[in-house]
Amino acid sequence: MKSESKNLRIAIIGCGKIADQHVFAARRIGGCEVVALCDREVLMARQLGERFGVTACFADAGEMLRLAKPEVVHITTPPQGHYSLAKQCLEAGSHVYLEKPFTVTAPEAEELICLAERRGLKLTAGHNLQFTPEMLEMRRLVKLGFLGGKPVHLESHFSYGLGDASYVGPLLGNRQHWVRQLPGQLLHNILSHGLAKLCEFLDDDQVEVIASAHQSEQLRSLGGAEILDELRVLIRAASGTTAFFCFSTQIKPGRNELRICGPVNSITVDHASGSLIRHENRSYKSYLTFFAPPLVNARQHFRNAWINFKNFLTGKLHQDSGMKELVECFYQSIKNDSAPPLSYREILLTARIMDEIFAQIYKPKPPVSKPSP
Amino acid sequence: MSPNNIISSADRILVTGSNGFIGAKVVEILLEYGFSNVRCFVRPSSKLDRLKQMLAKYPAGKTAEIVAGDLLSREDCQKAADGVSVIYHLAAGMEKSFAGAFMNSALTTRNLMDAFLEHGRPARFVNVSSFTVYSNLKMERGALLDETCALEDNAQERFDAYCFGKLKQEELVRQYGEKRKLPYVILRPGAVFGPGKKALSGRVGIDTFGFFIHLGGENQLPLTFVDNCADAIVLAGLKPGVDGEIFNVVDDDLISSGEFLSAYKRKVKPFFSVRVPFFVANAMCSLWEQYSKRSQGQLPPVFNRRRAAAEWKGNRFSNQKLHERLGWKPRVNMEQAMNAFLAQYESRTP
Numbered sequence: 024m025k026s027e028s029k030n031l032r033i034a035i036i037g038c039g040k041i042a043d044q045h046v047f048a049a050r051r052i053g054g055c056e057v058v059a060l061c062d063r064e065v066l067m068a069r070q071l072g073e074r075f076g077v078t079a080c081f082a083d084a085g086e087m088l089r090l091a092k093p094e095v096v097h098i099t100t101p102p103q104g105h106y107s108l109a110k111q112c113l114e115a116g117s118h119v120y121l122e123k124p125f126t127v128t129a130p131e132a133e134e135l136i137c138l139a140e141r142r143g144l145k146l147t148a149g150h151n152l153q154f155t156p157e158m159l160e161m162r163r164l165v166k167l168g169f170l171g172g173k174p175v176h177l178e179s180h181f182s183y184g185l186g187d188a189s190y191v192g193p194l195l196g197n198r199q200h201w202v203r204q205l206p207g208q209l210l211h212n213i214l215s216h217g218l219a220k221l222c223e224f225l226d227d228d229q230v231e232v233i234a235s236a237h238q239s240e241q242l243r244s245l246g247g248a249e250i251l252d253e254l255r256v257l258i259r260a261a262s263g264t265t266a267f268f269c270f271s272t273q274i275k276p277g278r279n280e281l282r283i284c285g286p287v288n289s290i291t292v293d294h295a296s297g298s299l300i301r302h303e304n305r306s307y308k309s310y311l312t313f314f315a316p317p318l319v320n321a322r323q324h325f326r327n328a329w330i331n332f333k334n335f336l337t338g339k340l341h342q343d344s345g346m347k348e349l350v351e352c353f354y355q356s357i358k359n360d361s362a363p364p365l366s367y368r369e370i371l372l373t374a375r376i377m378d379e380i381f382a383q384i385y386k387p388k389p390p391v392s393k394p395s396p
Numbered sequence: 397m398s399p400n401n402i403i404s405s406a407d408r409i410l411v412t413g414s415n416g417f418i419g420a421k422v423v424e425i426l427l428e429y430g431f432s433n434v435r436c437f438v439r440p441s442s443k444l445d446r447l448k449q450m451l452a453k454y455p456a457g458k459t460a461e462i463v464a465g466d467l468l469s470r471e472d473c474q475k476a477a478d479g480v481s482v483i484y485h486l487a488a489g490m491e492k493s494f495a496g497a498f499m500n501s502a503l504t505t506r507n508l509m510d511a512f513l514e515h516g517r518p519a520r521f522v523n524v525s526s527f528t529v530y531s532n533l534k535m536e537r538g539a540l541l542d543e544t545c546a547l548e549d550n551a552q553e554r555f556d557a558y559c560f561g562k563l564k565q566e567e568l569v570r571q572y573g574e575k576r577k578l579p580y581v582i583l584r585p586g587a588v589f590g591p592g593k594k595a596l597s598g599r600v601g602i603d604t605f606g607f608f609i610h611l612g613g614e615n616q617l618p619l620t621f622v623d624n625c626a627d628a629i630v631l632a633g634l635k636p637g638v639d640g641e642i643f644n645v646v647d648d649d650l651i652s653s654g655e656f657l658s659a660y661k662r663k664v665k666p667f668f669s670v671r672v673p674f675f676v677a678n679a680m681c682s683l684w685e686q687y688s689k690r691s692q693g694q695l696p697p698v699f700n701r702r703r704a705a706a707e708w709k710g711n712r713f714s715n716q717k718l719h720e721r722l723g724w725k726p727r728v729n730m731e732q733a734m735n736a737f738l739a740q741y742e743s744r745t746p
């Protein structure tokens with residue numbers, strides 16, 4: 024369905040912390056206008072509207088869809104509402120951007136994708152880290168054949184500090200907190216960023232997943248109850264590509280990296296420093312092995328710093344550049360009726376692997392048999 | 397206890413944010429005054445050591461009630477406000493995000509006021525706001541900032557989520573006063589200091605760039621020692637005839653930013669600091685703000701003219717209304733207050 028109007032009409036459902044970033048991204052893109060805001064708590068919609076000059080504020084999504092008729096709806100509510108709200112928006116004829124995690128379970132994700140396809144509408148997930156400048160550069164290299172073939176092995180590290188008391192505090196103190204109600208709890212709300220990067224290259228849906236998790240000392244001391252925060256996952260696709268995923272609240276400095284190992288060359292993408300390192304399969308004579316590679320790497324690090332500096336000077340180094348790029352690509356795909364920026368296969372695979380991880384790590388423990396007296 | 401108080405010593409009093417820096421002191425002063433039915437509202441995640449230790453010091457502390465919950469939940473607000481005559485509302489959102497600050501300052505206040513009107517016996521709602529709500533952008537340097545001064549009209553441009561939350565909180569309280577006849581008093585403390593809070597007020601300066609930039613110069617600081625501030629808050633809940641009033645809370649004998657910094661350096665540790673005059677700070681903040689706009693937020697507008705004015709332009713402050721209408725007198729003079737504040741660096745209190 025090609026969008027006719029000049030300015031895309033955007034609405035946001037869920038006016039919490041992340042909604043600001045969505046409005047900022049839409050403002051920077053141009054060719055679109057935020058026309059309506061909706062939150063079950065209408066005061067939340069109004070506080071956002073007041074700050075960004077949006078007057079149409081609603082407490083009911085149905086009413087908002089009927090009156091504001093947005094072409095695109097960004098759903099930025101807690102995940103428990105994603106499925107039903109996205110369904111409602113699709114049924115009303117709006118394209119949908121769903122914040123991560125896309126849905127609570129993979130079957131919900133499948134249903135939404137089928138519905139969108141039936142209706143000729145588009146969906147995307149808030150996997151914005153997939154669209155940072157260094158990830159775009161990685162994709163360009165992969166397309167050019169830099170890896171020398173299909174990835175052999177992938178590694179993704181994702182760190183998350185427990186230091187932010189304003190987030191972790193209320194969550195720990197309240198068993199009814201929406202994060203605690205998710206099947207994967209804290210992990211569920213954060214994992215998809217790190218996993219989606221792997222799923223892009225796991226080109227076969229038949230994957231084997233082995234997950235193991237525990238609770239860190241720090242979380243225990245904060246009263247983390249049943250919440251797990253240290254996760255390791257091994258994945259093997261039927262095609263032979265393997266992957267390792269590490270989520271940690273403890274590793275310092277925090278790591279937010281992707282390493283793709285190809286049959287010829289490899290690539291490391293580091294989100295923390297916005298850099299990309301190519302690992303080329305070169306051999307050096309004798310002691311040069313110890314001198315040349317560090318210098319080659321140094322040159323690459325210098326180049327990364329220079330690129331970032333240039334981008335900063337030209338105003339292109341926004342901290343949320345991934346989100347802006349993703350939103351912009353999504354809007355383009357709507358305007359041109361082309362494929363959305365994230366493949367549905369990738370969104371679905373991410374959701375399925377998440378389901379599998381949570382089933383394994385939160386499975387009911389077998390009862391401990393009491394020693395006989 | 398004064399016989400003129402609007403409540404008796406047995407009436408139920410609720411203190412929200414009671415485990416916080418000022419809230420715990422408010423509870424302590426209420427117990428000291430002999431109120432025997434104090435309900436302390438805390439979040440379930442709060443570490444209650446400080447509050448419990450303090451309660452143990454007073455006989456009335458044994459009858460004080462600790463209720464855990466979140467003011468974002470209407471049910472928890474109902475639990476908190478049930479049968480209560482006076483609410484001292486100190487809980488506030490200190491988050492950096494606007495939505496977070498709004499939620500924990502304004503939404504919580506709305507929920508609490510609704511519960512108070514429905515399930516309490518409303519005699520007074522003491523809303524603890526802050527100096528942050530003022531804007532002195534259009535005021536002369538050194539002009540008197542009192543309760544009649546203009547409020548910030550663009551917290552977004554000031555990039556100050558806390559200010560936004562507090563403004564919206566006050567707005568709601570005034571609305572409830574007008575439309576639903578909530579008997580309220582608003583207090584706006586300046587920079588509250590004392591043992592239990594080690595950070596230097598941003599009005600003195602910042603160390604964002606790896607060294608201390610002293611931006612406050614010889615500006616008067618709107619200081620209020622935690623005991624003095626808490627006492628003012630307590631009185632605001634007890635005195636008759638002050639419904640709908642607003643009070644700034646600052647101490648007598650205010651000292652300057654320079655004096656504060658010198659005392660700190662002498663007592664705590666000497667460190668390198670660079671003094672930057674206001675006109676330079678203001679120009680830099682203005683440039684930062686312009687760059688932030690031009691680059692569409694690549695650098696967030698953390699430094700901007702509104703913030704520069706609010707924190708470093710410099711005003712004079714008055715506590716005349718506090719003295720006259722609430723009969724408040726500082727419990728601790730400025731010298732004793734500074735000594736108590738600086739003494740905490742000697743002891744091992746975290």
Ligand SMILES: NC(=O)c1ccc[n+]([C@@H]2O[C@H](COP(=O)([O-])OP(=O)(O)OC[C@H]3O[C@@H](n4cnc5c(N)ncnc54)[C@H](OP(=O)(O)O)[C@@H]3O)[C@@H](O)[C@H]2O)c1
Nearest residue numbers: 413416417418419439442466467486487488500526585588
């Ligand atoms: N300190 C100053 O210099 C200053 C100056 C002017 C005005 N004020 C005002 O004075 C009041 C107290 O300040 P403070 O310095 O004592 O702050 P504080 O120590 O941070 O205390 C704030 C309290 O609010 C609680 N709280 C936050 N959100 C809540 C929610 N949703 N439900 C229940 N409780 C919640 C916090 O609970 P947790 O302990 O669980 O986080 C905390 O105990 C605030 O209203 C503040 O705006 C302070």
